[in-house]
Amino acid sequence: MRRQSVLGGGAGWWWRGGGAVAWWGAVVLAHLVTPGRAGLLETNPGLAYNFYQTSCPSAEATVKSITWQMVAANPALAGRLLRLHFHDCFVQGCDASILLDTPASQNEKSAPPNGSVGGYEVIDAIKTKLEATCPGVVSCADIVALAARDAVSYQFQASLWQVETGRRDGSSSLASNAGALPSFSAGFAGLLASFAAQGLNVTDLVALSGAHTIGKASCSSVTPRLYAGNATSVDPLLDSTLAAVLINKCPNNASSSSATVDLDGNTPLKFDGVYYTNLINKRGLLASDAALMQNAAAAAIVNDLTNPIKFYAAFAMSMKKMGRVNVLTAKNGKGKIRAQCRAP
Template identity: 50%
Template sequence: MSNMSLVLVITIVVFFGHIGDSEGGDLRKNFYKSACPLAEEIVKDITWKHAASNSALPAKFLRMHFHDCFVRGCDGSVLLDSANNKAEKVAVPNQSLTGFDVIDEIKEKLEETCPGVVSCADILALAARDSVSFQFKKSMWEVLTGRRDGRISRESEALSNIPSPFFNFTTLKQSFANKSLTLHDLVVLSGGHTIGVGHCNFFSNRLYNFTGKGDQDPSLDPTYASQLKAQCKTLSDNATTVAMDPGSPLSFDSHYYKAVNRKQGLFQSDAALLTNLESRKIVNELLDQDGFFTEFGQSMKRMGAVEVLTGSNGEIRKKCNVINREREREREREREREMSNMGLVSVIAMVVFFGHIGDSEGGDLRKNFYKSACPLAEEIVKSVTWKHVASNSALPAKFLRMHFHDCFVRGCDGSILLDSTGNNKAEKEAVPNQSLTGFDLIDKIKEKLEETCPGVVSCADILALAARDSVSFQFKKSLWEVLTGRRDGRISRESEALSNIPRPVFNFTSLKQSFANKGLTLHDLVVLSGGHTIGVGHCNFFSNRLYNFNRKGGKDDQDPSLNPTYASQLKAQCKTLSDTTTIVAMDPGSLLSFDNHYYTALNQNQGLFQSDAALLTNKESSKIVNKLLDQDRFFTEFGQSMKRMGTVQVLTGSNGEIRKKCNVIN
């Protein structure tokens, strides 16, 4: 490196900052000009050839690129096949994608021309642009290049990051904000729905069961709804497809916005654009087609830069559907060297026979994990926790919620405990976590454990145990078993908390999907919702049910599923939509007692949040609610579901670390 004037390179990096950063990178125009001058021409030629005979391709590629960028950034991870895990391709939002064979054909041609140079991520970004551009015989927007390919693709991340067609305006806006995209980008990129089709099951609830009472979405044009019902005859039809832009499914134009203004947006997420004054204004501006084309190109350029891998990050895949085998072999050799250095030859034999141990998607948690290395660990956690709960009755609800929020973001890895740094906002900063307290107590427990057995007990295990012990204080015995052996994560991002933690405004479909993303069942959803039997909620998380449920405003715009007497009581406490400070008991009449009264309140239509009320909108979940009116049964089921949740995507073995302090990585 000395021959390459390394000193000069270091000076440049210090002056200008890290180059090729994984959160943005140095994409540029004509990146392949020297190394593969015909790259963009090859992509265009093959794409246009297929678009000429397959008019559905532009919509497919546009959607594929969009879904790629919303999961781990624009890194081509949507192209990877499942191997040792389920990849993004198999996630429900991606199951109808096609065109992977065309991407493979382009890659094969590029590998013949300039092997190992052009990334699959860039191919997809270019093919999306070129397929849409075929209609106009000219490039509709500029694509900067220089992306590299990611090595990880997970079904669960696709499910939790790709905006759902059931999203309301607030959730949509947050989903885009998580990717550093604006409200303007949201409205503009929604215009991509001017081409392509949607499956009936992604909107049929608007036709047959909008509020769970066998009704139709009142915001849907009645004539259009009748036309849709003629095509989608049942709620469960998952095979029939319908044009997303009625009357213009194959032409890329601004007609989508005309349809939205006529209340003919197919999805709930389309209709949501009219529920906000600012977004509605943008919809009207985009009725001008030239303006739409300009704005769409600019927003696509911004989206194409989301969390890209550049420089030495990632790789250039040889085949777009698999990561490079050389890299995998090198990783395997590294693991073998580590095991050998630790004298674990016998463990290698066990791994070969029994399979990989300590896997990051489940791990080998066990009872009394610290029995030998720190025998007093669980007793220390319990004694410190009980001491503080005795003087702070709100602590059980706080710890239960903290553990829940931790497990739903990167798994139960203690990432929620990490503080923000100069260049990263941690999960603590996210709106759902801003009211959490008790971090100081976790720090005290950790300090005591470090004195007793330094570097042994993880912060993730401390939180799992403290959640159980704080709730158990009321009964003076452990209410459920906590398996231990978790290790601590090193990454904590505000954006991931916002996109993964279930929201109090979720309907049943979104709730069920959110839990399914974490490998949890409908039964777990209903049981764990029972945690709302203790604790409080801030007015702004449910006041729309009191004052603006149908977005019409006024004293009569109240959620009809809310008990009127209970609603009056809530209005007496939460006097405005914008009240962010007042708090209300989540389980009226049983605020501090951990019991099954939550389900009694729920059956009386006194669930505080929309997500609580949603449990009664589904026959199966409603049935589970009634079963949990038996308190002994609730205690048993709650313990089992907490045990299952506590194993979500845990880090074990050599993954992660054991933090010395819970609020900072080592």
């Protein structure tokens, strides 16, 4: 069968049909979603696999169908939806608070760290469909978690990890709480502290940083590594060839613009282990990326995760662990099912 590229043009790595996807899908499933790798259930805070099997049997299929359709039309959504889940969980836990539009201009999504987040329209489309099918049943927080997995998994046409569901939604959202998010300029100690505050360790830090294998960053998050005042002064931890490219794309006044650059300039839309090879070669885009190579334990993990299968496995386990951060569930008697994801 002739393989058809979803993206066309120079993006021919992303095959919908043919042996490439079939092979990767089989490998990923064999390594990540077998019962022996379900994992972490002994500390379950009230979540479960197939939580909606009885109450809304079509829930997960609906999320996947809509997500895949929208990612096929706009591949950049994969990175945005992945970051949406990450940025939600690091602020007040995985409670969909990042989706709330109130209070006006003071909510989480208006906070500067969330400028790179997107995909809200995907969540809205899914929620509208599910409310028509199973009103008042599926939480926005679970939709965010499932859509992040499905957006990334579209590349493989197979799920990269299992998602526990049963989260409930929070009712408050404040931009001031976004300080819990790790900074793009943070050093290793600061990054580790941010992750430790969420119950995540150095392995989780390195594995979840692999999300930077897709998506974009604003020039304002890059220019501190390129300039000192009005003069060019490149961070010595940044490859000089990459720095020259970035200087061309992000001039010194870019901090006030909406210009963006790919987090991974080699395979910007492909979820792979190239991010870690970039780190080894001083080609991590952000200061927080370069920081991972400044700690011996983290650097050893970076080297290990250049193997894509090891990366997928580590990423899967850390995503499941992150997906449990401060969740609201029926078991702890907290949260609600919001009828609209943008309103409390």
